[in-house]
């Protein structure tokens with residue numbers, strides 16, 4: 422039996438089956454290419470769902486991880502470590518937020534934000550003020566707290582009641598205003614609903630949310646877990662814009678360049694809401710993950726990745742628009758910069774399109790129910806991006822609409 426077959430068989434028997442069957446075993450990566458155990462090469466246009474911003478085996482990131490692993494891998498929250506403190510400083514400088522709490526994933530960053538705003542009002546004696554407004558089709562994570570904010574039934578089915586959240590249509594400012602009340606502690610939103618199918622917030626919507634929050638004394642939580650870290654051409658595009666400035670920003674995914682890390686950053690008004698002992702996690706802010714995040718941010722500066730993200734984003738937009746015009750299997754393009762989707766025509770089975778693309782040597786993912794999502798590394802070359810999109814163009818052209 423080949424190694425691949427052996428691993429697939431063992432996975433079928435021993436891995437928990439919550440992800441569905443998988444038949445490709447990936448072994449190594451270099452830049453925007455990955456190889457499977459059969460030696461087949463794939464062009465990576467999804468970067469582990471917007472995680473591997475520097476591509477695979479980036480020298481600076483690899484070196485920083487190795488150096489930190491040989492120095493101090495883990496510490497508890499009883500002590501400070503230099504990488505973690507420096508990372509907090511750097512992220513606060515980048516976002517204009519005052520404080521950073523570190524955790525290990527996006528869902529944990531969401532949990533922290535949720536506990537933060539609830540506890541803030543509790544400490545003010547407003548114990549009934551814990552409701553949060555979130556949006557239909559949103560994705561904020563899968564622990565029960567984060568799941569309560571996620572606005573898609575498919576993620577919630579069978580897990581029992583979660584509460585304290587009102588969902589309203591994304592982009593509908595009037596519906597949001599109607600849902601507000603003195604019991605609302607916060608509004609949470611993604612600037613672009615990514616998992617939900619790449620829906621960009623309509624013009625003025627985020628600023629409108631900011632106004633609603635300011636008027637009622639509620640907090641605005643911006644989930645930049647997928648949109649952050651340069652994906653749209655700015656470090657944290659939406660949190661930096663003056664008229665939409667949130668009170669809380671959550672980040673994860675690309676933050677550690679592939680090493681698991683999440684962060685919840687908040688404004689000074691919330692600085693004391695979670696007093697010592699009220700929240701924490703064993704691995705949160707560990708030196709390895711912090712060093713990886715610092716190395717990722719350093720690569721952004723040294724390699725001019727924001728500028729690069731903008732240029733590549735224009736190229737991706739142009740090429741996808743061209744595919745929409747010429748290929749009946751595709752009906753629209755949505756997105757910003759290097760977070761883009763192609764909407765498949767009715768009757769096309771997204772999973773099949775994905776498999777065809779993979780077999781042709783390109784890795785992408787599905788967002789929402791019928792959107793082929795592109796989230797390449799910011800280090801991909803223009804030539805590699807074109808090469809991948811040539812394949813996408815051809816494969817989608819071969820699918821009968």
Ligand SMILES: *Cc1c(COP(=O)(O)O)cnc(C)c1O
Pocket residue numbers: 525526527528529531560561562563611615616644645646647648673674
């Ligand atoms: C991925 C994602 C999350 C959840 O992050 P995990 O690390 O998978 O827990 C939350 N919000 C958004 C916008 C995401 O894209």
